[in-house]
Amino acid sequence: MSKKTISLLLSLVFIFSIALTGCGNKEESEAVKVGMATDSGTIDDKSFNEGTWKGIVRYSEENEGAIEVRYLQPEGEQHTNYINAINDLIDTGHKIIVTPGYKFETAVNEAAANNEDIYFILIDGTTHSEDSFDFVKHDNTVCVLFNEHEAGFLAGVTAALSTKTNKLGFIGGMEVPAVQKFGWGYQAGVHYANKTYGTNAEIIDYIYQGTFNDAAAGQTLAAGMYDKGADIIFHAAGGTGLGVFSEAKQRAEKGEEVYVIGVDIDQYETGKISTGESVTLTSAVKGIDLAAYNYIDAALNGTFPGGEIVTLGLKENAVGIPEENPNLSEDVINKLEEVKQEVIDGNLVIPSTQEELDEFLNN
Template identity: 35%
Template sequence: MRKIFVLFLILSFVGLMSIGFSAKTVRVGIVYDVGGRGDKSFNDAAYAGLQRAIKVLKVEGKDLEPGPGGANREELLRTLAEQNYDLVVGVGFLFTDAITAVAKDFPKVKFAIVDGVIEGLPNVSSLVFNEHEGSFLVGVVAGLMTKTNVIGFVGGMDMPLIHKFEVGYKAGAMYVNPKVKVLINYIGVTGEAFKDPVKGKELALAQYKQGADIIYHASGASGEGVFEAAKETNKYAIGVDSPQSWIMPDRIITSMLKRVDVAVYETIKDVKEGKFKSGIRVFGLQNNGVDYERTKLLPLGVVQKVEQIKKEIIAGKIVVPYDDKTFEEFKAKYLKK
């Protein structure tokens, strides 16, 4: 009898231990990009993904903001790694060097970078997007809805990543409206270009003055300046990253949705389920990684046309350009002389 009782105690202890181990809470730390939480755009989308994971997956989350200019990015990543967080996420391509350094020092911690590509490290997942596909869709909207046949684009940092937004946008507009002219300006050449609404407004006002009646911005928090310009001139704007029409429902006709929230959530889910994969993970129209925002300002006919084109892109019937070279190829193939 005594042996049976001892065996019962041992089995009970083992059972409790296994319950304890299986119930370990996954801990996720996020460090934001320049502009921080509250940018109503890129960083807020990452925050939404974390919050969804906290609610649905019952993970524990912590989010941190870098100091001016993002000088302490690596320090914040290192702090989370030292505290043994299961997953540490850097929101933005500017984290590339910092995550590379910290991930090498903490091989047991998993890392993810949004918009950056880090290859060759088994504990780093690179979350990238087909921004050109989503931008093509809002370009279609602008091309169909412009009354002046002049539209604008205001980019944040002048770099290849933001060029994808520009190229996709003008290709989409020209695809449905060969007469359209696209005005293009960039705010700056550093990360600070994503949080300069004063410059954003200045550039937008200049484009509206040149005849643009719709401007698409891909400039993070600087986009608030573009929206202010749209309000002042009674013209229209297109948001980016997150659904932004709520900011100015009568002026923002749609937004290009870059589903950073989906990418962050899915990566956290993979970690929780033990399915984390290193390498590059692409989010496009095919897997709901990019899209466009439906708003009350979009006529039914425009929505139907965008939905038709969206299906054609997914089916491979329309190949969306992402840089100058592919844009020239796109023009030669799809645009009539």
């Protein structure tokens, strides 16, 4: 036998054995593979990625054997990095793909069109092409948005009811819809509390820092605001907010009474100082885990709302403030319950755009 024939035979055997093992695997596992691609930052970022992943893991724990989970960190934050990550997940047999963050919008738009048999769950964004922001509908994709303005509103009411100096601050990260909505809700909340509960609070500084990872700038801004007499700052600025916490914690260690309102998740632990107290007044939280959990369930049970933009709010218990708020007084908590009920009943509509806010403030 010539060398060529031998190598041909060997490769045939090899290919055949791979094909066989492939079959074997398929028969063994019935679990649907669920994959997640991470947004900027790591999987344990205490924010978006971690929240989404928590929801996925919770689902797999509560429904043993139903899904097999895995996450992938894209190599960069560009459209192509995201596309590559999604394709890698699809190539390795993942049938449901979860992507947190608006940065995935264009990548999911492209991937959803090319892979019609895959379910996509896009959290905090809507699919659109690279050249326009118009929503593109895909029957295999659900876009989940949150009513951040409702959480921001509760933060505003809390701040107005709790301030002693009647001066408040706001520090946002990038000026993107999710952050803006927190801010608009916050302004509306302060205004509502002034009108309804007779408080006298004013937002003296309202600033978008421009990034989510500049802690130095966060500290600088916070220091400036506290120096000007503000005693509560609401931050919706991710890593930039860490600087706000650093400043507040240092002041609290010296005995100053200053507070931060956290964002996305309950940041009570982040605000802890050496006495065991925390500078976190409360947090405007977003139930990101709930979105991942619910729509994986929907995809598996045939109720997947493909092609829809779903908005989750106070009503769905997907945004709001944490259950436990050790720094809030009984009175504030009771008032917040009232406000919450008003919103859920539909008596109170929170502004979610600049125009709506202007109108709300004029009433």
